Amino acid sequence: MERDSIDRDKLRALARQVGVDFGAALTVALAFIGDQLGIFRTMADGVARTSAELAADTGLNERYLREWASTMAAAGYLDYDPARAAFRLSPEQAIVLAHEDNTFFGAGAFQYAVACYRQITKLADAFRNGGGVPFTDYGLDIVRAIERLFQAGYRAWVSSQWIPAVPDLHQRMKAGAEAAEVGCGAGQCLIPVAQAFVNSRFFGFDVDSASLARAREKAADAGVADRVTFEQRAAEDIPHRDRFDLVMAFNCIHDMAYPRRALAGIRNALKPGGVMLWSEADASDRLEENLNPAGRTLYGASTMHCMTVSLAHDGEGLGVVVGEDRARAMASEAGFASFRRLPIENPYHQIFELRK
Ligand SMILES: C[S@@+](CC[C@H](N)C(=O)[O-])C[C@H]1O[C@@H](n2cnc3c(N)ncnc32)[C@H](O)[C@@H]1O
Structure with missing residues (x-):
């Protein structure tokens, strides 16, 4: 040879x-x-x-x-x-x-990387034996890291760009609506959105109790605790039907053990005419189009954390890269009647609007 x-x-x-x-x-x-x-x-x-x-x-x-x-x-x-x-x-x-309050703030990335490095022995074991590393093993550092990576962006964008990009939803949110967020973490999105839409009520759902404890504390500090409730629930088990005008799922569907069931659960929780806003990292469904520095960061984070926390629960291990085509197919499988990518330029997210 x-x-x-x-x-x-x-x-x-x-x-x-x-x-x-x-x-x-x-x-x-x-x-x-x-x-x-x-x-x-x-x-x-x-x-x-x-x-x-x-x-x-x-x-x-x-x-x-x-x-x-x-x-x-x-x-x-x-x-x-x-x-x-x-x-x-x-x-x-x-x-x-x-x-910390600037959208260019990046020190959360250091905390994220170190939290992942600390799990390297368990991660190598998962390469050998399958399975994964549960979210809770990454400790409070990962909760804080994710919060710090995304909070300033959500504060700047969600209430002033993403929701207004869907005019009928924006009207309802201003007038007084019921909105939920699944995978809400430490409230980095829900609390600023609640501050922006003072006539609306909000429900945050997440499976991680440490994240929720922090979210509740922050909601009280922000003076919105009377309109924002945080509950420990998986997205696939939201205990409401035909209730919400809006369900948000930002940067979290890919982490879930059962993302398809989660989408179906979200669809059930929406009232007729309700809107789901779903964000994923702005990447292509084709690996060959992601072979660049951003792709390296995404696949690296996925291997060290996002895919791995899903596999830890015998989950699908979707991986962090969910492009528009894959998201559209998953939305259709979950029974959503419409799907579109919102025409929003963002340094990190692509944002999808789904309707029941
Ligand atoms: C990467 S974090 C994103 C947090 C927040 N949405 C953000 O963008 O900053 C993913 C979150 O999803 C939560 N999560 C994972 N599986 C879940 C499920 N089945 N239902 C609800 N939340 C879940 C995790 O606990 C974690 O807080």
Whole structure:
């Protein structure tokens, strides 16, 4: 058998890429520490600090901070002034690394990756034996990570873009409707939506009790607890029929053990004329169209978490990539009469409108 000849340029490029990825993996772990210990938050004021000044302001060890800040500066996460040996967060770096309420905030990704890394032994076992890793094993870090990754976006987009993209629904929500969200997590979407539509009532359903405990606490803090109820329920077991004007399912159908039953359960819970809004990551149904940095992140998150939490319960293990064609087929299988992708440009989500 003739062996393929070696293309030296391809060889060098791949070896270089592995080196870049190695550095990226270490950066993620250290950025997680910077996030969790509040170093980025301390530096969000934009003041340039030497490592000694940073140690004084954070109460952390100077030597570790110096090495950490050097890594962050090399990664482009901090600016460095050699004249003063001082590090600072530029306004742009502060937005991405410290401003939780900005849609560009990204530090939730560090927390997500570390929560996944912590499960690596169990994940490897699942490769050998099948099964998965239950959501609860990932601990509060995954609850917080998902909340922090998506909250600012939902606050900015759902009540002011996604719901208004369906005019009759928007009218009902303003006048006073009943709406539910399945897979609501820590209330990152439902609470801001409840704040926006003050005449409507809301129900959040999720299977994870830690997420729901946090959601209830946040609803009370936000002053909406009288109109927002959180219940521990699987989407396929929503205990209501023909009730809701709106059911939202954002970034969660793919995590479910039984996504098809969940869609059927949601359909049953909608009143005639009710609308389901369903979001998934904006990706293609064709693997070959996802072979890019976004696709790598999605399939990586899916293998380390989304597919795996579904398989942990003997579920379908749908995987995070659900493109428009697959979503349409699932909607039709669940008995929905209409399906369309809303004409909304979004950096992460594709949003589908389904009607009973
Ligand atoms: C990736 S998180 C998304 C949370 C939130 N929707 C968001 O986009 O930030 C998926 C959520 O779905 C929940 N979940 C998984 N299976 C479920 C089911 N069968 N019914 C309801 N929620 C479920 C998980 O507990 C988790 O909170």
